[in-house]
Amino acid sequence: xxxxxxxxxxxxxxxxxxxxxxxxxxxxxxxxxxxxxxxxxxxxxxxxxxxxxxxxxxxxxxxxxxxxxxxxxxxxxxxxxxxxxxxxxxxxxxxxxxxxxxxxxxxxxxxxxxxxxxxxxxxxxxxxxxxxxxxxxxxxxxxxxxxxxxxxxxxxxxxxxxxxxxxxxxxxxxxxxxxxxxxxxxxxxxxxxxxxxxxxxxxxxxxxxxxxxxxxxxxxxxxxxxxxxxxxxxxxxxxxxxxxxxxxxxxxxxxxxxxxxxxxxxxxxxxxxxxxxxxxxxxxxxxxxxxxxxxxxxxxxxxxxxxxxxxxxxxxxxxxxxxxxxxxxxxxxxxxxxxxxxxxxxxxxxxxxxxxxxxxxxxxxxxxxxxxxxxxxxxxxxxxxxxxxxxxxxxxxxxxxxxxxxxxxxxxxxxxxxxxxxxxxxxxxxxxxxxxxxxx
Amino acid sequence: xxxxxxxxxxxxxxxxxxxxxxxxxxxxxxxxxxxxxxxxxxxxxxxxxxxxxxxxxxxxxxxxxxxxxxxxxxxxxxxxxxxxxxxxxxxxxxxxxxxxxxxxxxxxxxxxxxxxxxxxxxxxxxxxxxxxxxxxxxxxxxxxxxxxxxxxxxxxxxxxxxxxxxxxxxxxxxxxxxxxxxxxxxxxxxxxxxxxxxxxxxxxxxxxxxxxxxxxxxxxxxxxxxxxxxxxxxxxxxxxxxxxxxxxxxxxxxxxxxxxxxxxxxxxxxxxxxxxxxxxxxxxxxxxxxxxxxxxxxxxxxxxxxxxxxxxxxxxxxxxxxxxxxxxxxxxxxxxxxxxxxxxxxxxxxxxxxxxxxxxxxxxxxxxxxxxxxxxxxxxxxxxxxxxxxxxxxxxxxxxxxxxxxxxxxxxxxxxxxxxxxxxxxxx
Numbered sequence: 025x026x027x028x029x030x031x032x033x034x035x036x037x038x039x040x041x042x043x044x045x046x047x048x049x050x051x052x053x054x055x056x057x058x059x060x061x062x063x064x065x066x067x068x069x070x071x072x073x074x075x076x077x078x079x080x081x082x083x084x085x086x087x088x089x090x091x092x093x094x095x096x097x098x099x100x101x102x103x104x105x106x107x108x109x110x111x112x113x114x115x116x117x118x119x120x121x122x123x124x125x126x127x128x129x130x131x132x133x134x135x136x137x138x139x140x141x142x143x144x145x146x147x148x149x150x151x152x153x154x155x156x157x158x159x160x161x162x163x164x165x166x167x168x169x170x171x172x173x174x175x176x177x178x179x180x181x182x183x184x185x186x187x188x189x190x191x192x193x194x195x196x197x198x199x200x201x202x203x204x205x206x207x208x209x210x211x212x213x214x215x216x217x218x219x220x221x222x223x224x225x226x227x228x229x230x231x232x233x234x235x236x237x238x239x240x241x242x243x244x245x246x247x248x249x250x251x252x253x254x255x256x257x258x259x260x261x262x263x264x265x266x267x268x269x270x271x272x273x274x275x276x277x278x279x280x281x282x283x284x285x286x287x288x289x290x291x292x293x294x295x296x297x298x299x300x301x302x303x304x305x306x307x308x309x310x311x312x313x314x315x316x317x318x319x320x321x322x323x324x325x326x327x328x329x330x331x332x333x334x335x336x337x338x339x340x341x342x343x344x345x346x347x348x349x350x351x352x353x354x355x356x357x358x359x360x361x362x363x364x365x366x367x368x369x370x371x372x373x374x375x376x377x378x379x380x381x382x383x384x385x386x387x388x389x390x391x392x393x394x395x396x397x398x399x400x401x402x403x404x405x406x407x408x409x410x411x412x413x414x415x416x417x418x419x420x421x422x423x424x425x426x427x428x429x430x431x432x433x434x435x436x437x438x439x440x441x442x443x444x445x446x447x448x449x450x451x452x453x454x455x456x457x458x459x460x461x462x463x464x
Numbered sequence: 465x466x467x468x469x470x471x472x473x474x475x476x477x478x479x480x481x482x483x484x485x486x487x488x489x490x491x492x493x494x495x496x497x498x499x500x501x502x503x504x505x506x507x508x509x510x511x512x513x514x515x516x517x518x519x520x521x522x523x524x525x526x527x528x529x530x531x532x533x534x535x536x537x538x539x540x541x542x543x544x545x546x547x548x549x550x551x552x553x554x555x556x557x558x559x560x561x562x563x564x565x566x567x568x569x570x571x572x573x574x575x576x577x578x579x580x581x582x583x584x585x586x587x588x589x590x591x592x593x594x595x596x597x598x599x600x601x602x603x604x605x606x607x608x609x610x611x612x613x614x615x616x617x618x619x620x621x622x623x624x625x626x627x628x629x630x631x632x633x634x635x636x637x638x639x640x641x642x643x644x645x646x647x648x649x650x651x652x653x654x655x656x657x658x659x660x661x662x663x664x665x666x667x668x669x670x671x672x673x674x675x676x677x678x679x680x681x682x683x684x685x686x687x688x689x690x691x692x693x694x695x696x697x698x699x700x701x702x703x704x705x706x707x708x709x710x711x712x713x714x715x716x717x718x719x720x721x722x723x724x725x726x727x728x729x730x731x732x733x734x735x736x737x738x739x740x741x742x743x744x745x746x747x748x749x750x751x752x753x754x755x756x757x758x759x760x761x762x763x764x765x766x767x768x769x770x771x772x773x774x775x776x777x778x779x780x781x782x783x784x785x786x787x788x789x790x791x792x793x794x795x796x797x798x799x800x801x802x803x804x805x806x807x808x809x810x811x812x813x814x815x816x817x818x819x820x821x822x823x824x825x826x827x828x829x830x831x832x833x834x835x836x837x838x839x840x841x842x843x844x845x846x847x848x849x850x851x852x853x854x855x856x857x858x859x860x861x862x863x864x865x866x867x868x869x870x871x872x873x874x875x876x877x878x879x880x881x882x883x884x885x886x887x888x889x890x891x892x
Contacts, residue, residue, distance in 0.1 A: 059572075064579040065515055072686070114760045115752045121514040121697045128690030129745035132738035135612055135687070139735045154611065155590050249590060253583035260576050297594035303587020310580060314570045322569050 026170055034166035037292065039186050040158040040245075044302060045284040046189040047242030050196045051254035052280030054235050056273055059259040060211040065120070066105070066232065067255030069127035071239045071248040073104035075134025078243075083141060090184050094240055101236030104130060105229070155299040156247030161185060185245045192241035199234050200273070207231065208269050250299040254280060257306035264313040264320045279309055336434050337373035339403050340364055342382060343433070345392050346400030350454075354389040401457035407433035408450035408457075415451045422451035486620050491725040493623035494682050494736065496630035498691060498721025501679065502713035503637045504671045505692035506699065510648040510706075511668065514697075515575075516563060518689040519582040521676045523559025524552035525589025525685060528610050529596055543606070545622050545681065552610075552677045552685075559585050560669060613684025613737030622681060629678045633671050634714070644668060645706055682725070683737035690741040691717060698748040701755035720744035775802055777832045780811060783821050784829025795819055838873055 026034075051067070058064050074097040081096025082088060104126055111122040167178050200207065206227055209217040214224040239251045262276035287302030294301075315322050344363055348355055355363070357374060364370045374390070377383040382396035392400055410429040414420045420428070450456055508514055531551025532543065540547070559581045566577035596607060618626075637644065646654040647664045655661050672692065679688040699712035724740025753761050779802065785791035797803060797817055806812050811825035821829060 059576050062573050062575045064575040068518075068579050068582060111752065114763070115701065116758065117697055117700070118509065118512055118514070120512060121509055121693050124514045124518060124689060124693035125697050125745070125748055128687055128693065128741055129748075132687055132690065132741035132745065135735055135738040136742060139738070155594075249583060249586050252579060253587055256576055256579040256583060260570075260572050260580060263572065264570055291591075294595075295598060296591045300587045300590030300594065303583050304591055307580065307584030307587065310584075314566070320571060 026166075026168055031166050031168065034163050036162055037288075038166075039161040039163055039183055040298065041284070041288050043161055043186050043189055043245040044158060044250075044288050044298065045281055046186075046193045047238075047246045047250065048254045048258070048280040048284040048302065049277055050189070050193050050238040051242055051251055052258035052276050052283075053196055053200055053273060054231070054238055055255040055257075055259035056262065056269070056276050057207055057211050057231055058235065058255055059263060060269075064256045064260075065123060066108075067235055067239065068252045069104050069108065069123045070101045070232075070236050071243065071251040071255075072127040073130035073134075074098075074101050074236075074240055074243060074248070076100050076130050076137060077103075077134075079134050079137040079141060083137060090188065090244075093244070094188070097240040097243065098236055100130060101240060102233065105232045105236070154247050154249050155297050156243070156245050156250065158245055158298050161245065188241045189245065192238055196234060196238055199230070203227070203230070204270075211269075246302070247299045250303050253303035253306045254283070257303075257310050258283060261306075261310045261313045264310075264317045267319070279306075283309060332434075333369075334373070334376070337366075337369045338377055338380075338382070339399075339434055341370065341373045341377055342392065342396055342400040343403040343407065345383065345390060346397065346404050349392060349397070349400070354391050356388050357385075357390060360390060403433055405457040406436065408454060410435075411450045411452070412456075425451065486623075487729045489620045489623035489627075490618050490682075491722060491729060493618075493626035493630070494721040494725035494740070495718050496627040496634075496721070497675070497679055497682065498630075498695075498717035498719070498724075498740070499714045500630035500633040500637075500717070501675050501688075501691035501721075502695035502699070502715065502717025503634050503710055504668070504675055505694075505717070506696040506706075506710045506713045507637070507644050507648055507668050508672060508692055509696040509700065513669075513672075514689075514693045515578050516560065516669075517672050517676065517692045519563060519578045519585075520556045520560050520673060521680075521685045521689045522582040522589075523562075523585035524556045524677060524680060525586055525611070526592055527551035527553065527555030527589075528607060528680070529589055529592035530555065532596060532607060533592065545625070548610070549677045549680070552680055553673055555585065555589075556673050556676060560673075609684070610680045611684055611686060612735060613680070613682050613687065614735065618681055626678050626682065629674060633674050633678075636667075637671055638710075640664070640667060641707075641710070649706075683740060684735075687737045687741050690744060691720065694741070694744040694748050695720065698744070698751040701751040701758045716744060716747050720747065772802075772805070775799070776806055776809075776811065777828070779803070779806065780821070780825055780829035781832040781836065783812070783819060784826060784833050787821060787826070787829075790833075835870065838870060 055064070055067065058067055077096035077098070077100025078093050079096075080100075081092050084096075085092050107126045108119075108123050111117050111125060112119055115122070117125070161183050163181060165181065167173055167175075206217070206222050209220065209222060210224050210227045217224045217227070235255065239248075239255075242251050242254070258276040258279040259272070261279045262272045262274075265275050266272050283302055283306045287305040288298050290305065291298035291301035313321070316324075318324055341360065341364065344360060345355065357371070360374065361367050361370045374383065377396065378385060381393055382399060383390050384393055385391075407429050410432040411422070411425045414425040414428055414432075415422050448456060505514075505517075508517055528548050528551055531548050531554075534551075535541070535544070535547050562581045562585075563574075563577045566572055566580060567574060572580070593607060643654075643659060643664050644667075646659060647661055647668070651661060654664070675692065676685075676688050679691060683691060695716035696709065696713040698716050699709050702712055703709050720740045720743040723743040724736045727739045727743075728734045728736035751759070753759055756762055779796050779799075782791065782793065782796045786793065786795060795818065797819065803812070803819060806819075806825075810822055811828065812819040813822055814820035
């Protein structure tokens with residue numbers, strides 16, 4: 025006996041939800057290659073342009089047989105790709121504009137045909153095109169026994185949109201799985217792909233064909249708006265979370281599933297349009313990735329910047345004290361702040377250095393500890409090596425290199441600079457401290 | 465078609481703006497909007513921003529639904545057009561700002577940023593719209609007219625507003641034509657001479673917002689972008705001058721707007737937005753095919769001419785070489801049509817099976833032969849191409865040589881002591 029709540033779920037939500045998930049995953053996976061190839065908007069164009077194909081197929085055959093609708097939509101999707109290429113090449117029109125011309129004219133044609141059909145009171149709805157009709161995918165008579173779950177009669181009740189999406193999902197996975205290597209090379213470097221004997225143009229057409237198939241299959245259930253969102257957003261989100269294509273694909277599939285689940289759930293709870301909600305959720309997840317991605321997120325990057333800023337401030341303090349030490353001097357806090365400028369930054373850097381045991385304060389004077397002196401020596405070494413480099417290699421005059429070296433000293437390339445045997449003096453005749461440096 | 469039969473006078477009246485007062489206003493308004501969209505779209509095209517406008521248009525939907533919800537909640541009539549336009553403009557601008565933020569704060573590229581804003585904002589709009597439809601019975605109906613557009617729902621005031629905004633937007637764009645042009649063609653130069661590039665750029669974008677928002681009711685937010693893209697793209701085929709591009713684009717836009725609104729007024733149930741776009745699309749197709757210089761047909765004719773010229777040159781060269789005893793090949797008579805054409809043009813005489821060169825033909829044959837030799841030697845000595853591989857490449861380049869270049873080549877080769885056939889054709 026299947027519990028009542030599961031039966032309820034199967035009755036209302038199982039098919040819409042699985043259709044949404046499968047549509048999201050099919051589009052999300054293919055979208056990776058569109059985003060990489062900077063052709064995201066081809067998905068947009070295709071999903072607008074399938075409309076006239078659907079309507080024309082219906083008007084010609086007067087039937088809503090799925091195969092026929094599918095063929096019509098696929099034909100106009102491919103027409104979009106081909107026409108865009110033709111206008112781009114033959115007409116030498118800017119790519120964005122070429123795409124815009126094609127899909128808006130095709131969409132207009134679709135709307136026109138649709139209104140014509142509507143005038144003859146035919147059951148085709150323009151709004152459906154935009155946001156699908158997930159709610160019609162309920163399961164009229166879900167089985168009451170677990171044993172009844174897999175008999176042929178039950179399976180026969182599964183709506184055709186769901187079957188279409190199952191087939192599409194399998195086909196998309198097979199395509200990406202079989203041609204992963206080719207797709208990767210073509211996406212990153214069509215030139216190398218061609219040199220390796222991969223037909224870049226052919227792969228492009230194959231990819232577009234699969235985008236069209238996924239778009240058309242998803243279209244009826246979830247509408248064009250979700251197709252566009254799913255072709256772009258999960259892939260873009262994944263792109264911000266990882267640097268390897270294989271893991272990007274995996275992450276994008278996960279994001280797609282998550283988007284569909286959250287979107288569908290939220291829409292059910294709030295009683296609003298599910299496709300629209302899923303598109304919104306995909307945007308929310310993307311923004312979350314932009315803000316919080318550990319590697320490329322805004323937070324991570326600004327934290328990284330702050331960390332670098334802190335270490336630069338500390339290095340400046342240690343370097344200044346080391347220089348003073350060279351001529352046998354020490355400094356009070358106020359003097360050091362005056363020397364280095366940027367009071368707030370320098371003051372906290374001094375505090376931090378004292379806390380880290382790099383500096384001690386004795387009778388109002390700041391002194392380097394042994395560790396601090398080692399760090400200071402390393403910084404001044406880098407500074408003076410850079411000065412030498414700037415004079416010898418970049419041809420600057422010795423009295424102009426200090427300011428530049430002041431910035432470059434924080435860049436730890438000095439061991440390379442000193443590779444050909446470290447000189448003992450910098451261009452201004454100051455000693456370069458010896459080389460085994462600790463790191464901060 | 466179930467459209468009511470129309471009498472000729474009726475059609476004529478509508479087309480010449482003597483139909484109903486309301487109809488006239490709508491047709492005029494749409495025409496003026498079309499003109500303005502054509503003018504402003506021209507700059508979008510030059511700035512390669514065609515699809516940014518698409519994202520902007522889609523991003524107006526949450527604004528429309530949101531403005532309606534807020535206004536209704538505050539007890540105003542939610543469906544007043546200026547209010548909805550304001551809401552549309554706000555989220556449209558937020559959408560464009562969103563594109564810039566995505567580009568600034570993530571490593572996503574422009575196409576992805578546009579697509580993300582377009583789909584996510586539209587998704588939010590759909591959610592809000594479905595909320596409006598289920599929460600406010602009746603009064604929210606018709607908001608989705610803004611998606612596909614519906615001139616039939618327009619009242620005279622709306623049309624006047626649309627026309628007036630169209631005129632103002634066109635005038636603004638024309639007044640700022642010089643600044644816009646400069647920023648479109650050479651942004652860094654504009655900055656160098658002290659123009660506020662950011663401000664000018666924002667003005668351009670602002671005008672796009674104005675057109676988009678104004679056109680929502682007539683054309684709908686999915687198709688309004690077509691009015692910004694198609695007219696300038698069509699105009700681009702006819703001219704290389706910016707001033708003319710703007711004018712032609714305005715004309716195409718105006719024509720589309722006029723035809724679309726008139727046709728939809730004549731045939732009830734024909735949505736104006738799609739008719740406008742289809743008219744514009746037809747103009748684009750005609751332009752692309754027939755435009756004199758950049759058109760596809762003109763290009764095909766040029767290519768065919770070039771092919772014929774090259775084929776004729778080959779035959780003349782072969783005949784010349786046979787005549788001079790440089791070649792033992794039989795005369796090339798394999799293409800009777802070509803041979804006949806050559807006789808018509810006075811290159812050759814004699815029976816079709818045994819063509820003989822006329823004086824003009826001989827001179828041309830000698831010239832081609834000389835070119836050929838010249839290139840052969842040049843490629844061997846300068847480009848390091850093996851002698852066995854030369855002939856193949858020579859056939860492709862000898863027809864594009866200019867006389868000055870040949871002169872130059874000749875001198876260069878003479879300087880190196882390489883033999884050059886005499887220019888008068890008496891080679892060897």
